[in-house]
Amino acid sequence: MNTKSYLLPHYCQNIGRGMMAIGAICTLVYGFIEAEFIEASQQWAIGILFFLGWVLLCLGFMAICLSQEEEEDEYISSLRARSVFIIVVYVFIVNMMQVAFAQFFIRFCSLETNATIQSIFSFFTNVPLISFVYLAIFRGTLYIEKRKARDDRQ
Amino acid sequence: MIDNNLRVERAIKRISQAQLAEAIGVSRQTIFAIENNKFVPSTELALKLSSYFGKTVNELFWIAD
Numbered sequence: 001m002n003t004k005s006y007l008l009p010h011y012c013q014n015i016g017r018g019m020m021a022i023g024a025i026c027t028l029v030y031g032f033i034e035a036e037f038i039e040a041s042q043q044w045a046i047g048i049l050f051f052l053g054w055v056l057l058c059l060g061f062m063a064i065c066l067s068q069e070e071e072e073d074e075y076i077s078s079l080r081a082r083s084v085f086i087i088v089v090y091v092f093i094v095n096m097m098q099v100a101f102a103q104f105f106i107r108f109c110s111l112e113t114n115a116t117i118q119s120i121f122s123f124f125t126n127v128p129l130i131s132f133v134y135l136a137i138f139r140g141t142l143y144i145e146k147r148k149a150r151d152d153r154q
Numbered sequence: 155m156i157d158n159n160l161r162v163e164r165a166i167k168r169i170s171q172a173q174l175a176e177a178i179g180v181s182r183q184t185i186f187a188i189e190n191n192k193f194v195p196s197t198e199l200a201l202k203l204s205s206y207f208g209k210t211v212n213e214l215f216w217i218a219d
Contacts, residue, residue, distance in 0.1 A: 075184035075193050149186035
């Protein structure tokens with residue numbers, strides 16, 4: 001194929017899964033070891049643990065999202081492009097709503113309510129969630145297509 | 155809209171979608187999508203398909219009215 005692919009090789013998906021697993025463990029450990037049980041002098045360690053967990057989770061998701069499928073071809077690439085389009089629209093809509101709500105609630109609600117709404121919106125725009133939604137759409141479409149092709153076997 | 159007779163040619167050659175996909179180097183979903191007019195292949199893939207069936211691209215693919 002003459003068209004250059006910017007996707008990572010398929011084996012990077014396994015690297016991404018490994019990174020995600022380590023990231024998830026770090027995040028879980030962070031969740032169990034509450035900051036209050038740690039001495040003030042050890043706070044930096046828990047900070048690093050959370051940072052490491054978050055970064056590995058994000059990088060792991062990115063590696064999976066940006067890696068080729070086992071049999072990546074132009075049709076699968078078109079399904080990937082469609083999923084990316086849906087995600088871009090999703091991010092646009094959530095961001096637009098975030099700005100609109102921020103402008104509205106900041107005038108009529110208490111600071112606390114406004115902060116809650118902002119945190120809800122930031123949850124919907126964080127990298128792992130967006131990556132997860134993208135993967136769910138892409139893999140879901142791929143699964144449906146595979147099933148249809150299997151049903152049509154002749 | 156681009157139509158094709160890939161399914162007919164495949165039936166004449168008596169090969170399955172999976173066999174054709176393997177011979178061309180694409181996934182079975184791609185062959186399924188092309189046959190059902192859900193996906194228009196690139197020039198490269200159209201040329202590969204036509205060469206596989208010993209036909210010209212125009213004989214395999216055409217613009218439907």
